[in-house]
Amino acid sequence: MSDPVVVGVDGSTSSFDAVDVAAREARLRGAPLRIVHAFGHPSGPLPPGATPWSPAGHTLEPMVRGQLVRAEEQAHAAAPGIEITRSVVAGDAVEVLEIESRSAALTVVGSRGLTGFSGLLLGSTAVHLAAHGHCPLMVVRGRPDPSGPVLLAVEGSPAGEAAVDFAFAEAALRGAPLVALHVWNTWSERAYEGPGDPLTAVVADTEHLREAEQHLLDRVVADRQAAYPQVTVDRRLVRSRVRAALIEASRTAQLVIAGARGRGGFTGLLLGSASQALLHHADCPVTVVRGKE
Structure with a gap:
């Protein structure tokens, strides 16, 4: 089986835009599509007084039935017939997608995520993966001309x-x-x-x-x-x-x-x-x- 196209989904509008593009990229390559959501507290030091994140008390069912189901339906609509798998992984999005990129043909992300700071033009996940990912990274932005070069x-x-x-x-x-x-x-x-x-x-x-x-x-x-x-x-x-x-x-x-x-x-x-x-x-x-x- 060919390596998958991996797309990161975090519930943001930008990430769902990335799902459409990633689905078409998977169809173009004859590759499966893997939809990934990282479920957890961001890596790095916690603010003073913050409680360390734990999966206890968090349910994955709403995530699977909500964001990922919507993403899968959207991918099927954009590229009917492609093979799709989906996964919710406990961990920081940056680390999870970097690991996923090791076995991917292409990683696709939106230009902004839910955790982006106001005023930033590009999310931290995209910046990190562009510098550290193990496969080509596509960042979905702008209005592409499908007939363009x-x-x-x-x-x-x-x-x-x-x-x-x-x-x-x-x-x-x-x-x-x-x-x-x-x-x-x-x-x-x-x-x-x-x-x-x-x-x-x-x-x-x-x-x-x-x-x-x-x-x-x-x-x-x-x-x-x-x-x-x-x-x-x-x-x-x-x-x-x-x-x-x-x-x-x-x-x-x-x-x-x-x-x-x-x-x-x-x-x-x-x-x-x-x-x-x-x-x-x-x-x-x-x-x-x-x-x-």
Whole structure:
């Protein structure tokens, strides 16, 4: 049996939006759908005077008969005929879904949960799974254009190779064109290497830099094009601010795919600034694919 698509449900509107998308993703892959609800107190230190959470005195029956039944019915309506399992697990949502991701083809969550703080654009579960999950993470947000392309954020680092592979496979699976977008500017040619090293240097020879960035984009695409001849690829080299250009391009896409880290990431960061910006502001669902660090 193929690995399941796992979707986290917490009763929020955002999580039920994720159920619809996850069901369609499962049907697309010919995979089962696993609906998971984490039932318990969040991990971490408790506030002073708070009583430690215990499953004693809590009944799972309303949860199973309520949220999960609704989620399963909604999934069947979105993708009739898919195999569905559901599970209520005692534990923190972040920890439970991270464990579930170890045996999943894809983990899907909403952009916000019931426990999110007012004013935050992205829930803590999504942020954590994007940085620590063991399979690609799709965060459902925005209004995707079902006729739009799959958008790949090309950045050229070894850690981003997994995102490129995933994007080509997704475009082939959906029968959609792929937009390979590489954004560059005169501050993007060097990464920070530690104390005493300037972040970047202004490049006087912008034409030479543009040619180098075009070569990077061409190489990334050519390496996969032979394996996916059915995928039409639009190579776009754009000189702009990286985050602004990616968010703008997401407005006409059905899905945007990015690596967890980019070339300009600081050592020790698990989630790059571009992928964070997309998770917070993209106008369509975002899939973050972690590669080998």
